[in-house]
Amino acid sequence: MIVDVKTPELSESIAEGTLLEWHKQVGEQVQRDETLIDLETDKVILEIAAPCSGVVVELLRENGAVVNAGEVIARIDNGEHGELVPTDVVIEIVPKVEQIISVPAETHQVAAVVVQQPALQLGAPVATPQIKSHRQAMSRLRQRIAERLVTAQHTAAVLTTFNEVNMQPIKDLRERYQTDFVREHGVKLGFMSFFVKAAVLALQQFPVINAAIDGSDMVYYDEYHVGIAVSTSRGLVVPVLRHADQLSFAQIEQSISDLAKRAEAMALDFGELQGGTFSISNGGVFGSLLSTPIINPPQSAILGMHTIQDRPIAENGQVVIRPMMYLALSYDHRLIDGRDAVRFLVEIKTALEDPARLMLGL
Secondary structure (H helix, E strand, O other), X not given: OEEEEEOOOOOOOOOEEXXXXXXXXXXXXXXXXXXXXXXXXXXXXXXXXXXXXXXXXXXXXXXXXXXXXXXXXXXXXXXHHHOOOOOOOOOOOOOXXXXXXXXXXXXXXXXXXXXXXXXXXXXXXXXXXXXXXXXXXXXXXXXXXXXXXXXXXXXXXXXXXXXXXXXXXXXXXXXXHHHHHHHXXXXXXXXXXXXXXXXXXXXXXXXXXXXXXXXXXXXXOOOOOEEEXXXXXXXXXXXXXXXXXXXXXXXXXXXXXXXXXXXXXXXOOHHHHOOOOEEEEXXXXXXXXXXXXXXXXXXXXXXXXXXXXXXXXXXXXXXXXXXEEEEEEEEEOOOOOHHHHHHHHHHHHHHHHOOHHHHHOO
């Protein structure tokens, strides 16, 4: 009996995907649940497995083909009902026709001729030099990233406000409790959990930052779902920490570690990439000193972290060296006034420079 292999049902926001490379060819045996091919969408890569054991008898779509949800892409003969199962399939390979340039059979001796080149005239056309290059098709993830960035720039009135934070208190706290934290929770106490906690604290005080525009309405979210930008070898994804206000420092660090690993493996679920109300991007891990992060639509703001750099600052009337970080908040000025954006960022700075407030939820 011939069994159809179909692409899986995708989320409402994803209509199609791209087939990567077939793991099985026509005539090969396949086992039930064995991966036949990977399907790349603009958010994750899905494995399409064989629905039954048998012999692959037909591949309906080639590598790189764009397919829709529920589309038949291959067929397998499971050998039931006494039907003949092909044991081998001969595939005729047609060689590529090469262009042949004929050359004369005889070689003729040619006398040397001196040609006087005319002087180069000003304004004469100059041939454009050929630059060595190669082309590579953009992955669906990269196409989606490009599309969303352009959309964010064209549909929002984006402004960015900056501040800086003294990271010494957090560094001291991490050094003091890092060993105990790792022993207790099995994960390191990083910087991101402090920033998530500080962001939630500030969002609770400035609800407009945790809001979005929907047509002519302003939608104020009553929950705090923080997107964490994660850079992978295939591009940037933003998995979401659900109910971040209810998570402990350990739970935040464990969740971020898990999301980052599965993001690199393209093993995140669609739901884990949707529904964020605010985002945090950490360009500092790559050495960025200052940048203007781009809002992740339909959200209205994003916090940018940067590299920590020792700089001289004034502290209690004295010039001292402290580990400083620039912070950036990009926001949609259609919804958020500059006053609220600045005060929101100051609240984050204040909380980070007194991390005991975050521990106590103050």
